[in-house]
Structure formats: C-alpha cells, structure tokens
Amino acid sequence: MFRPEEMVKLDVITLNRYKDDLLTYLHEVGAVEIRELSVKIAQKDTPNEYHRKAASYSITISRLADFLRAYKRREGGGIKALFFPKEKPKKIYRYKGIEKLIKDVEEFLAKVEPEIKAAESRISSIQTEVERIKENIAVLEMLSELNIDVEYLRHSGMVEITVGAVERQKASQLVEELRKATDGKVAIVKKSFKDKVLLLIANLSKDRDKVNSLLAKFSVERIEVPDGRGTPRELAKEYRRKLDSKLKELEAAKKDAERLAEKYYEDVVFYQELMENERDKASVLPMLARTNMTFALTGWLPRVDVPKVLEGIKKVTNGKAYINIREPTKEEIEEIPIKLKNPKWARPFEMLTEMYGVPRYDEIDPTPIIAFTYSFFFGFMLTDFFYGLIVGIVAALLVKGHRKFNDGTYKFAYTLLISSFFTMLMGILFGSYFGNAGDIVLQHVTGNPNAHFWRIADSLKNPMFVLTLALAIGLAHLFTGYTIGFIVRWKNGDSKGAVLEQLPWMLIILAIAIFAVTGNAVPAKALFGIGIVLFAIGEIVANGGLAALMIISDFFGFVGTWLSYARLMALALATSGIAMVVNVLAGMVWGIKISVVPLGIIIGLIIFIGGQLFSTAINALGAFVHSLRLQYVEFFGTFYSGEGKPFTPFKSKREVSELELKIES
Template identity: 80%
Template structure:
C-alpha cells in the first residue's frame, strides 16, 4: 500500500525449439511485460508462416463472426442482464503447438466458411436485386405521368431517346439552347413535378453529341428506363410481383443465416479468440533476439511472481534455459512499468488513479488516500441521506452482479457504493432527507410545526458555517499533499526541492490554522506570525532559485495561485447548497399542486407524487453527476498538484485475453 508493486528485470536465453511453448506459457500467465532486446551479435526475430496465417485467419473469422452475430437470436438482455450479466461459458482447447492449432482452424474453416459465405452471398445479392427493383418501381412511378409505352423511351436505330429530370428554373433555357444546337431536330415531352420537370428527349444520333454537353451543363439527372412492354402503370404491378418474390427469397436466406448462427456462432467466436491471441503473441517476436539455435527475451516482472514464473520456465524448457533476475538500476527508474498494489478495499479505486496517470516507481501511490477523500468529498457535495440511499442501492446491485467479472462497471459501482455511504452519513449530519421533505413529514406526524431531524447545521440557513468547514477541509487536504510531496522529495534525494517548494506551504498552512483558531492566546498568535514569515521567506528563496530574474513576478503569481487553489474547495459548500436548494424547490412544487381537486377526485395528490418522485430522481442524478466530477477535480487539480506527477508507465503484461476459450497447456 502507498507503493507500487516491486518489479525486477528478467532475462532469458533458451533454445529456439522452446520459443512457441515458452511464449505460450508467458502469454497465459500474464505476469511479464516483454521489452525490446538490443543485442549487437544477434538479429531480430520475426513471425513465421504459422503466425502470419494466424493473423490472416483472425481477420477471416472476425468477418464470419460479424455476419453470424447479426442473425443470432439474443438470449435475454435488458435491465436485468445489465445488472446481473451471465457468465460466458468457456470452451477448452488442448494446445499442442501453433502448427496443430493452425491445422485445426483450417479444418474448421474448410467446413464452415463455404456454407456461411454461400448464405452471405445469397443475402447480399438478393438485397442488391431488391434495391434495384425498388429503384425501378420509383422510376416507373415517375414515368407514369407521361403515359408512354416504355419501349418508346429507349433509343433504337438512328434515334437516341433519353429520360431525365431537371430543376424548373433550368428547364426553359436548356430547351432553347438544345433547339439552337440541334437546329430544331429534336422531339420532347415533359411533365412538371414539385420542383423539377420530367422530360423525354429524342435526338438524331448525329445531333446527340451536340446535345450531351448542354444536358450536362444544366445538370440533367438521367433515368434508366426499366425493361418491359407496356405503359409504366401497367409495368408497376409486374415489378411489384418481382419485388415480393425477392423479398420472400431474402427471408428464407435470413432464416438459413439464423440457423447457421445457432449452429456455428459459438465455435466461430471460439476460434476467433484463439487466432487473436496467436496474433497477439506474434507482436512480441520483433522484440526478441535470435541466433540459429537460440533466442533471448527480456522484460519486467513483479517480484512476488518470480518463483512461480521461474518454475514454469524451467518446466517448459526442460531446464535448458539461462535465466537472470536482477534488481533495477538507477538509470532504469523511468523505464520500470508500474503495477499498483493495494488492499482489496482500495483496489477498485485504482481506476481513479489510473484515469489521471500511475505514479513513477519512486513516488507514492495515492490510491488509499483518494479512496477516502474522493468518497468523502462526494458525500459532502451530495449530502442527502435519501439521495445516498438511492445511489447506494443501484451501486450495490451493480457490485453484486459484476463482482465476478472485476470489470470497469464493478470498479465504478464500488467507488459509488462507498461514496453513497459517505453521502448518507453527511445527510444525517445535515438532517437532509430529500431536502426538507423529512422535516415536513415529521411535522405532519407530530403536529409540531417546528419539528425537525437533528443536525449539526442547515446548509441553507447557515451557509457560512458550511463554507468555513469546506475551507478547513481544503487546508487539511492541501497540507497532506504538501507533506507527502516533502517526504517523497526528501527520500528521493531532492532535499533542496523538498525544503524550498513543499516545506514553505506546510508552514504557511499551519500559520493560517493557528490564526483561524477561535481563541488565540498571544503565544499562538506570535507562533502563527513566525510560521507565516518563515514560510514566506523560504517560498521567496525557492522562487528566486527556480526562476531567477522572473522571481518577483512568480512570487505574486504562485502565492495567489495557492490562494485560488484553497478557495477552490468552496465548491464543497456550493454543491451542498445546490443539492439542498433543488430538493427544496421540488418539494415546494409538489406542495403547490398537492391540494388540487376536481370534484371529489384528489388529482393534486397524483400530480404531486409524480412531481416529487420525478423531480427527486432528476435531482439525484444531476447532483450525483456534479459530485462525481467536482470530487475528481479536487483530487486531480488541487491535491495531485501538490506532490503527484502521474508520469509512470502502466504495467502492460504480455497476457492472453480469454472470454470464451480456455487453453489446456502443459508446461
């Protein structure tokens, strides 16, 4: 806790024939982050034909999976499936080498791919035909206004006939220009539509070359006249019959696709995952160094995983491997990948830390701290018992349903659950139950117009107390951050930075605390002045050392920057007041309509309940969102700004992704 996982460097050299089983073992164990190995006397490795086939088959199977997924009948879903998602069944595969796996995939594809591709081709071609027929029906409906046999609308012999539409304002000038160009040798029929004109032109073939540029100039949209005999109105039913036939064919093809999805989808996804993992394995090959007989790799591994991984490597290579495990050197500190290490209660909060950035190897991991401060600030801002209860119920259901997956939903819901507990606690302290609704109900039950729930204060009646409390919390939070920064810098050898950049603010904060005490004895007042003076002097010296000639400007800027950072904690009070205010407005609106009656029907009670429930749920959602965002801001901007860089490199292990497959692999 407070420190990342201890990492060590591992270096392995073994025979080339153990490459595939060793990479498979490391891939399945997911404990090593493989790094590129620079060796002058060896050459880089590269994927062989089997890995290249794996990449190709991965793409092929992904396409098959996408097609079948579109026709697979969904099993369940909805709100219940979101809260309690079912676990996907994993199918086992006995791994005996990539050559054997590729052979199994090829056998599977030889049976499945032709069947699926045939149905896919049938669906695609039928859909294309349906769209073409629909376009032809649309053209016939346009041509119906002319009532001319479609045979006459297609050119023949010495005459070129074309049909199209043009905008109304372009129609007359286009016709005039065509008549001049063809010297009147053309025939034309037209019908006006909404904003266009439907036209049929007949030109002598010798004049068509003259007319064509003019038609393009006026943007004539040409229509492909459908095949057939008779007027457009007579042909429309014929084409509609063709459309029905094709639609029936399409439905049969889709039924066949659904049958294949039921039959093959799970197997296709299974082999897709196997191929994607092999493709992932191939990505590290260029990081390896090899000779004719051997290959070498290097990477980082958590110290706690070393014994198990060493034992596995020895089994895979049958003891024929050189393995070196060493401590990181000083010049490698910035290269060490960071894996956070926290107790179970704080582990889901690592998500919040990682959203900002993981610490460097020689920095403090702030996760256990923000697990408390984030939840507390969230509760202070939302500060209503019933709002906290609503958020807590939803979060508890999500935690229960997603715990087995340990996914992002579980981690987020877990942080919300703790935040909801703090919200309910703050709601009790401030006596807020749907705003002042709790007091209204209590007054109605007791008959006492002044009855109210016990509270330390009412934020709406005494906002200054809440503001002072928020600023005091802000000072404590900043002092903690500067103290951590001082400790980290001092430990890492940056004593000057610790003494001139962190320590002055610690003294200034202590001085502010002493000066703000309600009863200030002379000794406390003198101590406050002394601490503030010493802190200010050290701060000024630090600015001079760091900024030289710009020190005077930076002293003013950074000092008031600190004041602004401190005052930023006033948002705790602002959001607490906003929550109480919105809740009270909802209660007032519900009370206004509560007594409305139509005859003897108490319509106001129904409307009032709708207003109350809908308004309070809306208030819960909007204020919870505000609390989430602003609580994160206080961590990322104000708190982290005092000591934390977040510039570490996250641990990215060489690890397989197994959702539907399980590899049986003997080390």
C-alpha cells in the same frame, strides 16, 4: 499500500525448440512485461510461416464471426442483463504447439467456411437485387405521370429519347435553348414532380452532342428507364410483385444464416480468440534475440510472481535455461513499469488513479488516500440521504452482478457504492431528505410547523458555515498533499526541493489553521513568516530574475487552489436548492381536485418522483466530475506527477477459450 509492486528484471536464455512453449506459458500466466532485447552478437527474431498463417486466419475467422453475429439469436438483454450479465462459457483447448493449432484451424475452416461464405454470398446477392428493384420502383413512380408505354422511352434508331429531372426554375430556359439548338426538331413533354420538373426529350440522333451539352449545363438528372413493357404504373405493379418475391427469398436466406449461426457461432468465436492470441504472441518475436540454437528474452516481473514464473520456465524448458533475476538500478527508475498494489477495499479506486496516470517507481501511490477523499467529497457535494440511498442501491446491484468480471463497470460501481455511504452520512448531518421534503412530512405528521430533522446546520440558511467547513477541508487536503510531497522528495534525495517547494506551504497552512482555531496570532505569524521566507528563497533559486513576478503569481495561485474547494459548498447548495424547487412545484399542484378526483396528488407525485430522480442523476454527475477535479488538479498538483509507465504484461485475452498446457499434465 502507498507503494507500487516491487519489480525485478528477468533475463532468460534457452534453446529455440522451447520458444513456442515458453512464450505460450508466459502469455497465459500474464506476469511478465517483455521488453526489446538488443544484443550485438545475436539477431532479431521474426515470425515464421505458422505465425503468419495465424494472422491471416484471424482476419478470415473474424469476418465469419461478424457475419454470424448479425444473425445470432439474441438472448437476455435489457435491464437485467445490464445489472446481472451472464458469464460466457469457456471451451478448453489442449495446446500441443502452434503447428497443431494451425492444422486444427485449417480443418475447421475447411468444414465451415464454404457454408458460411455461400450463405453470405446468397444474402448479399439477394439484397443487391432488392435494392435494384426498389430503385426501379422509385423511378417508375416518378414516371407515373407519363401515361405511355415505357418501351417508347428508350432510344431507337434515328431518334434519341432522354428522360430526366431538372430544377423547376431552370426548366423553361432549358426548353427554349433545346429548341434553338436543334432548330425546333425536338419534342418535349413536361410534368411537375415535387420541387422538380420531369422532362421527356425526343431529338434526332445527329443532335445528340448539342442536347447532351445543354443537359449537362442545366444539371439535368438523367433517369434510367427500367426494363419492361406497359405504362409506368403497370410496370411498377410488376416490379412490386418481384420485390415481394425477393423479400421472401431474402427472409428464407436469413433463416438459413440464423441456423448456421446457431450451429457454428460458438465454435467460430472460439477459434477466432485462439488465433487472435497467437497473433498477439507473435507480436513480441521482434523483441527477442536469437542465434541458430538459442534465443533470449528480457522483461519486468513483479517480485511476488517470481517463484511461480521461475518454476514454470524450468518445467517448460526441462531445466535447460539460464535465468537471471536482478534488482532495478537507479538508471532504470524511469523505465520500470508500474503495477499498483493496494488492499482489496481500495483496489477498485485504482481506476481513478490510472485515469490520471500511474506514479513513478519512486513516488507514492495515492489510491488509498483518494479512496477516502474522493468518496467524502462526492458525499459532501451530493449531501442528501435519499439521493445517497438511490445511488447506493443502483451501485450495489451493479457490484453484485459484475463482481465476477472485475471489469470497469464493477470498479466504477464500487466507487459509487462507497461514495453513497458518505452521501447518506452527510445527508443526515445536514438534515437533507429529498431536500426539505423530510421536514415537510415531519411537520405534517406532528402538526408542528417548526419541526425538522436533527442537523448540524441548514446548508441553505447557513451557507457561511458550509463555506468555512469546505475551506477547512480544502486546507487539510492540501496539507496532506504537500506533506506527502515533502516525504517523497526527502526520501528520494531531493532535500532542497522538499525544503524550498513543499515545506513553505506546509508552514503557511499550519499558520492559517492555528490562527483560525486558536486566534493566537504570535505562533501563526512566526510560522507564516518562515513559510513566506522559504517560499521566496525557493522562487529566487528556481527563477532568478523572474522571482518577483513568480512569487506573486505562485502565491495567488495557491490562494486560488484553496478557494477552489468552495465548490464543495456550491454543489451542496445546488443539490438542496434543486430538491427544494421540485418540492415547491409538487406542493403547488398537490391540492388540485376535479370533483372528487385528487388530480393534484397524482400530478404532484409525478413531479416529485421524476424531479427527484432527475436531481439525483444530474447532481451525482456533478459530484463525480468535481470530486475528480479536486483530486487531479488541486491535490495531485501538490506532490504527484503521474508520469509512470503502466505495467502491460504479455498476457492472453480469454473470454470463450482456455488453454490447457502440456506442462500442467
């Protein structure tokens, strides 16, 4: 706790014939982050033909999976699936080398690909035909005002027919210019159509260029007349019959696709995952070094996984491998990947730390601290027992349903669940139960207009108390950060930075706390003075001639950071205020009756329940965001860089497949 996992450097040299098995083993174990190895006397490794086939088949199978997924019967869904998703069943594949896997994939594709592609091609062809028919129907509907056979709307010999649409304001001028250009040897029929004018233009073929030039000038939208005979209305009916026939054909084709999805989808995604993992495995080959007989790899490994990984490597290579485990050097500190290590109760909060950035190897992991402070700040800002209960119930259901996946939803819900306990606690301390609704009910039950639940203070009536408490919490939070920063710098050999950058603020905060608690100005002034002197010296050392400006800027920056904790009070008051407004609105309509029907109670309950749920959601969102801000900006700014490199192990992604390796037999 407070420190990342201890990491060691792993170097392996073994024979080329074990390469595929060793990489597969490491990929499935997922404990080593492989790094690029540069050796002058060796060359870089490259993917072979089987790796290239795996990449190609991955793309092919992905396309098949996408097609089948669109026609796969939906199962579950809705609220239940959100809270309690089902685990996908996994199929076991007995891995006997990439050559055997590629052969199995080729056999599978030879069986299913022709069927799936034929169904895809059929559906695509029918859909294209359906769209073409729909376009023709739309054109015929546009031409329906012209009560003539469409056969006459096509070009024939010496006369050229053009059908088009033009903007209404341009129509008259276009007609005039067409007649001038053709010396009146043109026939034009005009029909209004929505915001445009439909034109039927008949001109001599020798005037084609003149007419086309004018049509382009006036941006005439040409209309291609569909094939067939009869008036546009008559032909449209025929095309609608064709459309109905094609839609039935399309429905039948989709049914066939659904049957294929039912038959092959699970197998397709199974082989898709196998190929994607093979492609991922091949991505590390350029990081390896090789000779004609051997290859070498290097990477970082958590110390706790060393025994398991060493045993696996020895089994895969039959003991024919050189393995070196060494401690990282000081020069490698910045290169060491970071894997967070925390107790089980704090592990989900690692998500919040990782959102900002993981610590360097020589820094403190703040996750256990923010597990408490984030949850407490969230509860302080939301500050209502029933709001916390609602958030807690939703979070508990999500935690229960997603625990087996350990996914982002589980981690987020877990942080909300812990935060909800603090919210309920703070609600009790401030006597907030849906705002003042608890007091209203208590007064109604007891008949005492002054009755109220126990509380340490009423946040709306005593805002200064809440503000003082928020600022005191802020000082404690900042003092913790500066103290951690002091310890880390001192242990890392930066005693000057610890004394001149961290210690001054620790002394200043202590001085403020002593004066506020005891009122004794003498020790407070002494500590404050020492702190200010050290702070000034640190600014002079760091900034030279600009020290005077930086002293003012950084001191008031600290004050601003401290005052930022006033948001604890602001959001607590906002929660109480919004809840009280909802209660007032519900109370205003509560007594309304129409005859003997208590309409006001019905409307009041709708306002109360809907308003309080809305208030819970909007204030919980505010508490989540602002609690994070106090961690990331105010707290982390005192000691934490977050500039570490996350540990990204060479690891397979398995949702529907599971490899059974030869070494496990």
